Amino acid sequence: MLKTRWTWFAAAGALTLWAALSWMGCSGGAKGGAGNFASAAQKVYVKPGEHDAYYAFFSGGHSGQVFVYGMPSCRHITTIPVFTPEPAKGYGVDEESREMLKGYTWGDAHHPGLSETDGDYDGRWLFINDMPNARIARIDLRDFVTHEIFGPIPNVSAAHACPFPTPNTEYVFAASRFSAPVPVGSYSRVEDYGKNFKGIIAGVKVDPKSGHMSLGFEILMPPFDWDLADAGKGPSHGWEFFTCYNSEGAFDSLETKASQNEMDYVAAVDWRAAQKAVDEGKARQIGGAPVLDPATVKGIVYLVPVPKSPHGVDVDPSGEYICCAGKLQAEVSVFSFKKIAAAIAAGQFDGEKDGIPVLKYADCLEARVPVGLGPLHTQFDGKGFAYTSLFLDSKIAKWKVGPPWKVVDDIDVYYSIGHLMASEGDTRHPTGEYVVALDKLSKDRYLQVGPAHPEAAQLIDLRGPKMELLYDFPTYLEPHYAQMIRAEKVKPIKYYPMDENHNPRAIKRPEEARVERKGRRVDVYMVAVRSHFTPDVLRVVQGDTVYFHVTNVEQEEDIAHGFGILFSSKDMQVDPGETKTMRWVAGKSGVTPFYCSNFCSALHQEMQGYIEVAPPGSKVSSLQRPSAQRVSEVAALMRH
Amino acid sequence: MSYLTGTFAGNQRRWIWLAALVLLPVFFLPVLPIWIMKLWAPQYREGLQLTIFANDIRGDLQSINTLNHYVGMKAISAADFAEFRYLPQALTLFGLMALVAALVNRRWVALLGWLAFTGFSAYMFFDFARWLYHYGHDLNPHAPIKLPIFTPPLIGIRHMANFRVLSVPGPGTLLLGLAWLLGPVVVLLERRAARRAGGPRG
Numbered sequence: 061m062l063k064t065r066w067t068w069f070a071a072a073g074a075l076t077l078w079a080a081l082s083w084m085g086c087s088g089g090a091k092g093g094a095g096n097f098a099s100a101a102q103k104v105y106v107k108p109g110e111h112d113a114y115y116a117f118f119s120g121g122h123s124g125q126v127f128v129y130g131m132p133s134c135r136h137i138t139t140i141p142v143f144t145p146e147p148a149k150g151y152g153v154d155e156e157s158r159e160m161l162k163g164y165t166w167g168d169a170h171h172p173g174l175s176e177t178d179g180d181y182d183g184r185w186l187f188i189n190d191m192p193n194a195r196i197a198r199i200d201l202r203d204f205v206t207h208e209i210f211g212p213i214p215n216v217s218a219a220h221a222c223p224f225p226t227p228n229t230e231y232v233f234a235a236s237r238f239s240a241p242v243p244v245g246s247y248s249r250v251e252d253y254g255k256n257f258k259g260i261i262a263g264v265k266v267d268p269k270s271g272h273m274s275l276g277f278e279i280l281m282p283p284f285d286w287d288l289a290d291a292g293k294g295p296s297h298g299w300e301f302f303t304c305y306n307s308e309g310a311f312d313s314l315e316t317k318a319s320q321n322e323m324d325y326v327a328a329v330d331w332r333a334a335q336k337a338v339d340e341g342k343a344r345q346i347g348g349a350p351v352l353d354p355a356t357v358k359g360i361v362y363l364v365p366v367p368k369s370p371h372g373v374d375v376d377p378s379g380e381y382i383c384c385a386g387k388l389q390a391e392v393s394v395f396s397f398k399k400i401a402a403a404i405a406a407g408q409f410d411g412e413k414d415g416i417p418v419l420k421y422a423d424c425l426e427a428r429v430p431v432g433l434g435p436l437h438t439q440f441d442g443k444g445f446a447y448t449s450l451f452l453d454s455k456i457a458k459w460k461v462g463p464p465w466k467v468v469d470d471i472d473v474y475y476s477i478g479h480l481m482a483s484e485g486d487t488r489h490p491t492g493e494y495v496v497a498l499d500k501l502s503k504d505r506y507l508q509v510g511p512a513h514p515e516a517a518q519l520i521d522l523r524g525p526k527m528e529l530l531y532d533f534p535t536y537l538e539p540h541y542a543q544m545i546r547a548e549k550v551k552p553i554k555y556y557p558m559d560e561n562h563n564p565r566a567i568k569r570p571e572e573a574r575v576e577r578k579g580r581r582v583d584v585y586m587v588a589v590r591s592h593f594t595p596d597v598l599r600v601v602q603g604d605t606v607y608f609h610v611t612n613v614e615q616e617e618d619i620a621h622g623f624g625i626l627f628s629s630k631d632m633q634v635d636p637g638e639t640k641t642m643r644w645v646a647g648k649s650g651v652t653p654f655y656c657s658n659f660c661s662a663l664h665q666e667m668q669g670y671i672e673v674a675p676p677g678s679k680v681s682s683l684q685r686p687s688a689q690r691v692s693e694v695a696a697l698m699r700h
Numbered sequence: 701m702s703y704l705t706g707t708f709a710g711n712q713r714r715w716i717w718l719a720a721l722v723l724l725p726v727f728f729l730p731v732l733p734i735w736i737m738k739l740w741a742p743q744y745r746e747g748l749q750l751t752i753f754a755n756d757i758r759g760d761l762q763s764i765n766t767l768n769h770y771v772g773m774k775a776i777s778a779a780d781f782a783e784f785r786y787l788p789q790a791l792t793l794f795g796l797m798a799l800v801a802a803l804v805n806r807r808w809v810a811l812l813g814w815l816a817f818t819g820f821s822a823y824m825f826f827d828f829a830r831w832l833y834h835y836g837h838d839l840n841p842h843a844p845i846k847l848p849i850f851t852p853p854l855i856g857i858r859h860m861a862n863f864r865v866l867s868v869p870g871p872g873t874l875l876l877g878l879a880w881l882l883g884p885v886v887v888l889l890e891r892r893a894a895r896r897a898g899g900p901r902g
Contacts, residue, residue: 319844369844388845433862452862454742475743501743 103521104531106133114483114544116496117172117186118517120144121538124167126188126199131483131494131544134519134533142197142206143167143190150622150632151206155607155641160209168192170540171222175271179227179293179379179488183549185271187232189222196223196232196264198271201550203635210273214349215242215260221289221302225266227488231276231331234262235286235302242280243347253311257283261302261361262349263331277338278351279329279361282414283309285318286327288372288437293488294379296397301382302327305369319388323365323421325413326373326384328400334360355415362404363413365421366393372437372479376446376461377488381426385435385448392435392448394465396426427465431457436478439485441492441522449480449497456480456497456520458527471527474516476501481542482522491546495520495527498539506534515539554617556637565609566639570594570694575684582606587694588621588634589613590661593654594694595686596669602649602676611639613698621667622657631657649675704808709893712886713802716810719882720798722875723791733870735828737852739764740864750776754787754872771861772843773835783827790820791876798879814883821880829854 106112112130115137120126124144128137145152145165152161167190175185186199195211196219213219217240223232239259241248248256259281265274284304292299307324310317334352337343342357343350354361368389375382382395403409403424409417434452440461441447445468448457454476458469478500483491502516514534521528558568567573567585573594576583582604587594588611600606612621614636624631625644634640646652656667674680685691708716735752748760757778765775778784797813836850850860853867869877 315844316842320842452741454862472742475745503745 100521100528100530104132104134104519106130106135111547113547114494115547115550116481116542116544117174118498118535118539118542119169119172119188120536121170121540122166122168123537124169124190125536126169126172126186127535127539128204129533130547131496132519132530134517134531136533136535138204139536140199140204140206142169142188142199143193143195143209147631148633150640150642153630153642154632155643157206160206162209164190164193167195169197170220171224172541172543173223173225173232174543174545175229175266176225176227176487177229179297181484181487181543181545181549182229183545183551185229186543187223187225189219189234191218191220191222191237194219194234196234196273198273200271202553203556204552208271208273210264212244213262213264213275214347215244215258215278215351216262217244217260219262221261221286223264224289224291224300226291226300226331227293227297229266229268229271231263231291231300232266232273233289233291233300233302234264235281235289236260237285237287239281239283239285242351245347250311253283254309257311259284259286259304260351261286261327261329263300263329263334265335275349276331277334277343278346278349279334280351280353280414281327281361282307282416284324285314287370290373290375290382290486292375292379292382292397293377295401296375296379296382298330298332299397300329300331301373301375302329303366303370303373303384305371305387319369323367324369325363325418326366326370326382326395327416328362328364330360353415358417361416362400363416363418364395364400364424365410365418367391367421371435374438374440374446374486377440377442377490379488381461383438383446383448385431385438387434387436387451390430390433390435392429392431392438392446392459393425394427394429394461395424399426400424429459429465429467431459431467432470437480439480439482439495440490441482441485441495442490443492447480447482447485447495447522449477451476451478451500456495456527469526471520471529473497473499473518473520473529474505474532475499475503479539479541481544483544484546485544492522494530494544495522496542496544498535498542505532555615555619556635558613558615558637561611561637561639563611563639565641566611567609568611568613570686570691570698573686573691573694575599577604577680577682580604584608586610586623587613588623588656588667589694589697590619591656591663591667592694593623593656593667593669594690595684596690597672598669598684599672599674599680600646601674601678601680602646604646604673606644606646606671608642608644609639610634610642612636619660620658621660623654624657625654625671626652628652633658646671646673649673704811706807707805708807708810708886709890711893712889713805715882715886715889716798716802719879720795720802722879722882723795723798732872732875734872734876736866736868736870738866740866741862751870754791755784757781757784770843771845771847772840774838774840776835781831783824787824794820794879810883810886814880817880818883821876825854 112133114131116129116131118127126140141151151157169188170191173187174181194213194216197206198208200207213234216234218237219234220237221235225232236259239257241256242258261279263276265276285306287303289302303326306318337357338350343352366384368386370384371387372385384393403419410420431448432450432453436449438446438448446461455470457467459467477497479498482495483493497518499516502513505516517535518532519530521530573587574585575598582600610623612634620635622633652671733751737750739748751759794817801810832852857866
């Protein structure tokens with residue numbers, strides 16, 4: 061009897077211990093997985109040889125690049141080098157792109173912005189900012205190549221709210237994330253922040269034909285941290301909206317000191333009025349830019365109070381509602397443009413901030429939508445719903461734009477979402493098919509690759525009544541924002557038509573191939589065609605600076621030629637019909653081989669040549685030409 | 701009075717021995733957690749854990765403190781708890797008292813030990829609740845994220861911001877509870893034995 065009692069107690073003790081330990085080990089449930097994997101898989105599957113419905117352009121963050129994905133397959137198609145040299149394409153190596161980079165080897169690319177016509181993507185260009193160096197690049201979607209880098213924009217100190225094009229790509233914008241003394245580079249004690257520091261909003265004009273960028277105007281803003289932007293459309297066309305944090309004007313310990321005010325601001329900029337004021341000579345030149353002081357030039361900018369450090373500002377497809385996500389508040393404040401315009405017209409201001417009229421929050425507010433914790437950005441589906449990313453909740457909340465202004469659905473994401481991107485989700489006509497969650501922090505969702513995790517992105521279906529996770533895929537560092545455009549709107553070329561090659565250094569016939577010497581400068585006019593360079597042997601003298609002008613005369617798909625020189629950092633890719641120039645200094649005497657670094661044909665490996673580098677003082681003829689036989693061989697190939 | 705000065709019958713005395721034995725792992729080796737708190741959030745699906753021992757607090761302390769600083773909660777640090785400096789000794793004392801009670805076999809020693817243990821345990825519960833209140837109420841007013849004041853759960857599950865917080869006694873406390881329960885068990889057994897013997901004695 062006694063014995064059994066002891067056993068009973070021991071068993072009870074063990075049971076208690078087991079219960080307690082299993083409590084320790086238990087884990088929280090998580091929803092949000094793809095419920096029906098087979099059906100989800102079908103929705104992202106694109107058969108071999110078939111094409112995706114969308115191009116998606118992901119900013120490369122501090123990789124300084126743009127990643128192009130096909131959607132819904134989530135296949136990485138290509139990487140476009142923008143702010144960072146890229147050996148694979150010779151970007152930043154050939155003279156043209158090297159000059160464009162201006163010596164920078166890095167950029168922090170945040171917000172891709174597709175060009176628009178009448179508020180819809182037109183598939184012509186993709187703009188993207190380099191935040192720290194205040195630059196905007198323009199990628200031509202004809203060839204997916206960076207054609208222009210504008211900036212550093214004068215006075216702008218880190219272009220974060222950038223470029224966010226206007227509905228007809230009249231402007232792309234840039235605003236200082238880090239207010240600083242203007243002109244940039246001037247000295248001040250940081251303690252004199254309130255007195256000497258200024259924010260800047262810059263309107264960069266885009267030529268409607270060429271896409272060429274030029275500075276339209278700048279506006280002196282209070283020394284806040286200007287954060288994000290979006291262009292008005294429809295009724296709000298003509299305005300650009302900018303959020304800020306740190307309306308406290310703190311200059312150190314921002315984590316705490318910039319989060320104290322209940323209200324920060326969204327700045328509404330009437331860019332047509334600003335441009336008019338500059339055209340009327342109301343600007344003063346600061347740091348080489350026409351700068352408007354809103355204290356003296358009225359009617360160009362107004363401040364609308366927004367609760368608790370707003371991050372994203374997003375205008376809905378109708379152009380009537382301006383949605384600001386207070387990142388330290390569980391709400392999106394929706395402002396009505398009608399109400400803002402009425403308050404401005406009535407002159408109902410709540411005083412001024414550094415000469416800028418401040419509107420009353422209640423006058424402009426349409427609704428406060430309780431979306432969840434850490435709201436950052438909002439996208440739209442064109443069916444009357446908005447989608448807000450929630451950083452802290454790691455969710456996307458779907459809510460009704462309009463009464464009752466309530467969340468109707470939400471979905472978990474993996475993890476800590478930043479931006480989100482709906483298919484054509486910031487245009488006047490979003491397609492409402494997909495949204496992609498772009499995660500700031502991520503758990504290992506893929507095979508582990510060490511402590512630095514790839515960023516996670518998830519494709520979510522918006523077509524049903526409930527959001528459905530279809531697929532997740534890794535991205536390289538570090539996408540901030542992305543844009544998704546219907547594939548048929550983009551019309552890339554297969555090669556550069558030779559008759560459109562107006563490069564003055566281009567040679568179109570082998571008879572023009574030559575090596576010209578002027579003093580210590582040698583210009584090599586070279587033809588590249590399968591499978592040889594002409595000339596393929598040339599003679600220079602040690603210390604010469606040699607410019608290789610290589611024209612790829614091919615007129616066929618994907619026959620790109622590379623041009624790489626041994627024992628150098630010199631390699632470039634020349635696409636069919638293109639001419640590129642590469643500078644190389646003949647440092648040592650000897651023989652230096654060069655070769656085609658981009659596979660081009662069965663005899664690709666035979667596509668090579670030699671540079672004889674004669675010792676200093678050697679006599680070299682000032683004009684070298686390939687042999688007549690060589691020229692006729694190449695001419696025969698080109699007729700082919 | 702004679703009851704208190706009396707001794708336990710063999711059976712009941714073994715229960716006192718057991719109480720001492722059950723207390724042993726807790727007081728000699730503070731390796732059994734006395735309290736466990738677990739926190740889940742969407743970004744911490746596998747959960748973060750705080751494990752409180754008689755002399756230390758361990759687990760994902762660093763992560764939890766980093767998160768808590770955004771809402772202005774004071775950093776949790778073992779050094780702040782004076783309890784950790786006397787709790788193991790106090791538990792040792794109760795274990796020893798149980799041992800002594802079993803050795804000398806006097807009811808009053810056992811009762812004294814049991815009452816002291818009860819009082820101390822009640823105080824420790826109150827103390828723990830006070831700490832939880834303190835962490836959820838003394839928030840830095842300048843914190844970037846302003847939460848309404850809150851009290852983490854003493855026992856059970858509560859939702860706090862984007863976290864689900866579970867708080868449960870650990871195996872250490874369960875063993876202590878078991879040892880404590882042996883007090884009433886002994887009394888019960890004695891009463892039953894007395895009833896069987898035909899009426900109350902002493």
